[in-house]
Amino acid sequence: DTGVSQDPRHKITKRGQNVTFRCDPISEHNRLYWYRQTLGQGPEFLTYFQNEAQLEKSRLLSDRFSAERPKGSFSTLEIQRTEQGDSAMYLCASSSGTSGVRGTDTQYFGPGTRLTVL
């Protein structure tokens, strides 16, 4: 079990540029989540996939943000026309989809991608 991996770990870009992040979940986990975390805050939910289907999107996910999980394995998060307010840690998590008590299952987080927009 290698854990959730994210690439790149750090990204510095200029305002207006597009960026793309990749997340590889724990193998055989069919649920994948993206969160955003700014300094001093807890992670905020962005979107959720079950296999390749995007089932839930936050209001935080503006039309400049798009996420895909084309084959139900890895996922990408793209931000178009980046703004300074997009600077944050972008966290990916995965879970097995095997429902436990009340349908919960544990989300395991990756190390995150730190985005800095200049």
Place this chain on the structure above:
Amino acid sequence: EDQVTQSPEALRLQEGESSSLNCSYTVSGLRGLFWYRQDPGKGPEFLFTLYSAGEEKEKERLKATLTKKESFLHITAPKPEDSATYLCAVQALYGGATNKLIFGTGTLLAVQP
């Protein structure tokens, strides 16, 4: 609106000095309450899941408890390696199931040797 509030924001302890962190929540039906530990520059690391009032879980020097409105993370005889930010999150029941976690802002714990 579903909400999680953690206190204190920061806590400094001497090694061996036990204390508790608080997580208060308001949620439209609780599916689960989760505790995570986060080291600087890293992703959150799962610690515990609690489901029902009265439930307790333990791991090494940590014990998590749950009531109908709050959860406590008790740290017994902490060591410097317990220094981290501790995050509380809830997963809520809506009309249908949602899987998102709603996090608090965390408690930054520093344990001095």
